[in-house]
């Protein structure tokens with residue numbers, strides 16, 4: 285499960301609407317969950333979002349996103365200096381449901397929470413979160429708790 | 433020649449949660465081979481069946497992506513910091529751009 289404070293839920297939604305009809309993307313930072321460093325069922329709390337430019341070019345941004353590795357490296361340093369870790373990634377699905385695509389699955393890494401917000405005709409709708417299974421075969425949906 | 437390799441959170445499950453690992457090796461390739469020798473389970477996440485780096489794996493020596501500096505043959509100076517950086521990508525269903 286991922287705990288997403290209400291202002292971060294709102295920011296992901298507004299980023300998705302702002303980027304429409306293109307995909308938005310960014311990183312989710314927070315403390316490492318649990319003394320063991322997290323596992324499949326851990327509860328993690330988002331503490332900071334790092335909105336990033338979608339590094340895909342032109343019209344490809346309608347259906348794809350890519351985070352520049354140098355942006356990732358800088359976010360990792362920002363996280364470490366704040367005593368945080370990169371816990372996940374968010375992106376939007378313009379005019380598609382908030383379900384991971386085959387493309388998302390192929391590109392996914394273990395451990396991270398993949399938060400997806402559906403943006404329908406410019407309005408943010410459902411927001412979901414997913415994690416890659418250990419065998420890389422599927423995504424499992426995890427709960428999203430928005431305290432408030 | 434020893435360098436420090438920084439491992440992203442996503443791959444620390446394969447390195448006993450170590451974030452920073454001192455390794456011997458004069459090139460990026462040698463350094464990564466030393467990493468895999470110590471933590472074999474990380475191998476399939478870094479390399480494909482042909483021994484090349486996977487598409488979603490980037491390696492930086494300092495601020496330089498090795499894609500622009502000779503790939504796995506990129507030399508690593510003594511005390512250098514080498515960082516494995518995952519390429520984060522994905523998207524919605526369908527073709528990259530509508531026809």
Ligand SMILES: [Zn+2]
Pocket residue numbers: 375376377383384385388400522523524525
């Ligand atoms: Zn997607």
